[in-house]
Amino acid sequence: MLLEVKDLHVSAGETPILKGVNLEVKAGEVHAIMGPNGSGKSTFAKVLAGHPAYEVTSGTISYDGEDLVELEPDERSREGVFLAFQYPVEIPGVSNSQFMRQAYNERRKAQGKEELDPLQFDDLIREKVKLVDMDPEFLNRSVNVDFSGGEKKRNEILQMAVLEPKLAILDETDSGLDIDALRVVSNGINTLAGDDNAVVMVTHYQRILDYVQPDYVHIMTDGKIVRSGDKQLAIDLEEQGYEKLAAQQGVA
Amino acid sequence: MSSNIENFLDRPYEAGFHSDVEMETFAPGLDEETIRKISAKKNEPDFLLQFRLKAYEHWKTMTEPDWVNAEYEKPNFDEIIYYSEPKKKPKKDSLDEVDPAILEVYEKLGIPLHEQKMLQNVAVDAVFDSVSVATTFKKKLKEAGVIFCSVNEAVEEYPELVERYLGSVVPYTDNFYAALNSAVFSDGSFVYVPKGVTCPMELSTYFRINTQDTGQFERTLIICEDDAYVSYLEGCTAPQFDTNQLHAAVVELVALENAEIKYSTVQNWYAGDEEGKGGIYNFVTKRGVCEGDNSKISWSQVETGSAVTWKYPSCILKGDNSVGEFYSVALTNHHQQADTGTKMVHIGKNTKSTIISKGISAGVSQNSYRGLVKMTPSAEGARNYSECDSMLIGDRCGAHTFPYIDVRNPTAQVEHEASTSRIGEEQLFYFLQRGIDEEDAISMIISGFCKDVFHELPMEFAVEAQALLGIKLEGSVG
């Protein structure tokens, strides 16, 4: 099992947000998590990545046999956990390629491999840029500064392609994309998804599931996964809405 | 998380060691006798003694200004030692007589003065407390026609140049600390680049205050004749004492026609401890005049030290088409207070000035930018661009901006931009999530923030600035 979440309770300050999440993800699988606004999807994603605003009050998360909660956020990253943010931040004055090279080399160091120098890294990133169909000009620009919404999402996928994580968590990476960008992003995800990796996608739309085939679809409401199923669940959801589906609790 | 940032900025002051060097010091306190004694010690010509005495008389009529955005205990001028020099005096052009303890100090600071170890292509003037102890690469410079020596030596060897230019940019009447400096200044660096000469290497002065309770009052004078160019660097450190020490310098630059002076500072005076005890009062008057047409003066500074900093490197743009620049990074932490900025006074036609100021505040420090842009009636077609950005680390510090704009010519243009940001949890988390640890993350964020200024520093200094701010410069310094 790559990721095993058991009865996870999480609070931000005094406010409980996740109220008993269970999830099992094996290598090679693609999972989609859907659910109404404010149900806790982003919180769950950020907790997996170790965001300091949230406290795990009970329950466990094991990743590749390790207690994930014990690891610092940067250690989690170097061990292969990647989060594509719903709202990527801007970093003025730090170039996109400099940022990615630092990230890439930190991972190499952790794996006891040699770091790539700027020219070697340039070769690597230029290949990856093609994969997400981005103008190489973006590599010289400050990270996310003045990027459009869709460009920011593409940039997240580019970083994922560079870092080749074991567990990729994508928080609404498909939101706000035009149809071409959606195809590009899906292509990036499919390229990554192999027998050794897993993808957990948070999404509101069934349409990305036409491009990326999920093995499981989960529905989260009020801090819990209330239903799990296959792709059909996403189609039903599109037709019936959350209220109706959530009412038939547990029927998968 | 923000407390971790503070811990990170909280590295020990590595230049804080004190060395036992045999010094000859005057008794604390200031009167006419002290001034005569300083002047006699240096065998000064009469014009200089008269300059000092007039400055002293004027200083006595002045009161310490209080408009600075900082709170500090005013120096007690009776308790300051106004002169302190090593007992073993250096012989000209030779290190043989320099106290080995002093050479060791500079070596420890990474500025070896021995010929075989000297920094490549940087000539160094080492000022220890009140006097210059060594100047390197003198011969090579002389061959190019460049004079680089201590002010004392210049007074002896080139009195007519000193008499002509000393006080010509910053008169002793200018302000309280300039008057005090004019009365008691002990040494400093002198640079003269003759017509048409591009100085073949970087020149630098390294100031070190060693004796407790000593004030350092140095004077720097740089003159660039027509079509000449020089790049000058200044570095400063002091041992850790729990009393405050006063550093009141005056720097004067003169650029004649087509001449260019680039003046860079990395200021790392002892800043006091975490509770704000001790540290240097850095009250400095720095001003350059672009006397000739098409001349240029560029100030860049990285200010990380001192308990209180109070300085405004300025440009008087007299010559037509002359250019003034000011690039500054000021970082304050703990109880440090900095009130710094620049003055650009446009007099000539089509004069241009650029101001880029980056303030970073952490701890409970206060960081102020104060700048004046003045377009006089004759400044036809003059332009200024100013950008003042502040970054806050934690929520107990302060950043302030005081821009003064005075435009008396309708064809002049002034543009001012300002911003304030905070190193946020979300920004840090983004780095962490990509596997970059917090220390590197902060370095990269700060380095990105200061990029425009680092671009302006000479390579050697960019490296030192990097070490100082704990910054990775990979790819950000061109």
Ligand SMILES: Nc1ncnc2c1ncn2[C@@H]1O[C@H](COP(=O)(O)OP(=O)(O)OP(=O)(O)O)[C@@H](O)[C@H]1O
């Ligand atoms: N740091 C925080 N402090 C307080 N409340 C928070 C915090 N983070 C999230 N919440 C609250 O927790 C709930 C879940 O938020 P979350 O962002 O996880 O929702 P979501 O399912 O991703 O919603 P959306 O579909 O709109 O993105 C919301 O009510 C939100 O306001």
Ligand SMILES: [Mg+2]
């Ligand atoms: Mg969300």
